[in-house]
Amino acid sequence: MRCFTEDQIMVRDAYRKFLASEIAPQMEGWREAGIVDRSAFRKAGELGFLMIWPDAEYGGMGDNDFRYEQIIIEETARVGCLEWYNTLHSRLVGPYFQRFGTSEQRARFLPKCVSGETILAVAMTEPGAGSDLAGMRSTAEDMGDHFLLNGSKTYISNGINADVVIVAAKLAAADSKHAMVLLILERGMEGFERGMKLKKMGLPAQDTAELFFTNVKVPKSNVLGEPGKGFYYLMEGLAEERLIGAVGYIANARRAFDITREYVMQRNLFGQPLSEQQNTQFRMAELDAEIDMAQVYVDHCVSEHNAGRLTSTMGAKAKMICSEVEWKMLDLGVQLHGGAGFMDEYPISRMFTDARINRIYAGTSEVMRLIIGREIFTQKYRSMHD
Structure with a gap:
């Protein structure tokens, strides 16, 4: 059972309704226009969904619990609105002002960032x-x-x-x-x-x-x-950036699983639903297990991040695993959709091409392996696993 507080569940329900009424219906038009309308940021800001962590003096809730952002990312993925990069604004760029900015800079920039008037x-x-x-x-x-x-x-x-x-x-x-x-x-x-x-x-x-x-x-x-010191400031934020990615990737993998599950239960092959085929059951069982295991690790990383213990290696592991599992699920989803998976009228097609960047963005999977590999052969790694 995942551990969200009552307040976080209330935020999730309210944000879910906001996405359904204000964001999801606009996405197709924004895709055709090639850009998300600025009004999306302002509307989210008006309802307190854009930046939760800033103190009340800047318009936020003053709660830095990362699970709020986890909820926002997961719900955004659930309805297929990840092209709206609200978390880039809210949790990846915005905190630079909190960590490294002066009080004057925070007072000058944060209120309009919280309201959505300023996009980051x-x-x-x-x-x-x-x-x-x-x-x-x-x-x-x-x-x-x-x-x-x-x-x-x-x-x-x-x-x-x-x-x-x-x-x-x-x-x-x-x-x-x-x-x-x-x-x-x-x-x-x-x-x-x-x-x-x-x-x-x-x-x-x-x-x-x-x-x-x-x-x-x-x-x-x-x-x-x-x-x-700018290089070290950037490094300081990379663990969270990769955790942000991992949260979205595994939520998107679960959405792809659900879409594929529904499709194969309705699609007939040789006189019976595709879901009755052993290959379909074996492959879907494998991905269901992998997604669940990756989700457990992501939830663990969120807890460690809240406790101030998230390391760069943990972030690298989360990003690598989740982006790779997401890609496996999307590839399987397209395959099990057959020819329909190649058609943009089916969500799995667009999800496939949208997600290809995720093994590159915020550090490639190869760089993640380098980061993890370097720690494996250190005394620190041995002491952690003795």
Whole structure:
């Protein structure tokens, strides 16, 4: 039995109704338009569903229990609305202000983030630097009262809609490749330009864009934390980012399972339902077990995160396992749908292409294996398992 409080169950029920009335009916139109309308953020903000963790002075509930975000992610997946990247705004980017921002920055930015008036993004990835952040080339030069930012970013989620973007850049002339600074860029800053919305294999409603910086003057009041420590700030948030991904991936896998189960019970093959075939039963049994086991680990990671014990390796394990199980389930779902699985009128088709990014986003499965593998051969690993 999963452990949610009465308050969390009430939030889940209310959020479920909100999705059914305000978000799910709009998704097809947003997919055709190629972008989620900004009104989705404002409506969620008005009802308190956008950012729960900020203190009441900023408009939030002041409750940092990650299970609230887990509920939001799971319910968003359940109705097929994961293209609305509300959690990127709420729980991946927003907390940078809490962890590294000044009281002035929190007062200036958080209230409008909570209300949905301001939409957030974070810009790390570059054409030659994805999982390897140390390879980024964007630079920030200290000019005394401001930083001068030059460079570009790519594959930035919320790239078109975002009003505020946290940009990672290397400190110009620094000796260390890890000497980075996080800068708060605001819409309209001179020299800050966006490219066209990028065309992708899946997630058509999610606005993904290139960002360009040409001599952008960023005032010192828009620096997050201490210059030079940006790389370590980014690393600090990666465990949670990967847990966020894992929560969504395994919820999406369960949705794919349910859709496939319903289909094979109705589809006849050789005079009997496809669900009566031994191959169907064996494969579905395997995935049902794998999804359940992965869900148990995700719930464990959420508890560990709430207790302040989530490690980068735990986050890597959760992301790797859940994205791989999700992909297995979606591949099986398409296969068991037969020709119908190749048609976009069936949800499994779109889910398949949408999910292909999940073994890449926030660190590829190969990088996750590197992270896990490096710990296996350390004294720390031995002491943990003695």
